[in-house]
Amino acid sequence: MTIQNFKEILTQLPELGFKTPNGNAIPEHLHITELGITTKHFIDCGGTVRTESHANFQLWVANDTEHRLTPEKLLQIITHSEKHFALDALDIEVEYQGETIGKYGIDFTGSAFTLIPKQTNCLALDNCGIPKQKRALNTITANEPCCTPDGNCCI
DSSP, X not given: OBHHHHHHHHXXXXXXXXXXXXXXXXXXXXXXXXXXXXXXXXXXXXXXXXXXXXXXXXXXXXXXXXXXXXXXXXXXXXXXXXXTSOOTTSBEEEEEESSSEEEEEEEEOSSSEEEEEOOOOOSOTTTSOOOOOOOOGGGOXXXXXXXXXXXXXXX
């Protein structure tokens, strides 16, 4: 979800809510302690230099249980941040404390924003040396082309 999408949803919400990936509500007295851009400049295992940027929110739950962040206040925080950073087109990455600081994508599920787990993956599968997964022989049907350039049995 981009910042632009996030802002559009915020304008329609009566109250702000976040959920963990397993559906548990994040306490209502959460704070957004950081909002900015994180950039990662790296080289993958195939030798390609890459740059990734995300709009970054850091969610934090303190012991001030009377605190409530409203959709309007969060929009003000985003608007203030946009004076310093070009955020609108960036995908959001959320940091939230679990056993360690977890990084999540975000989605809207009807009434609350839900943190979406991120997964590691090889970005250079063609150059990485991991063999292409072979198809099990018992999944090939007799009417499939076989031993032709477009066949499925000679992988």
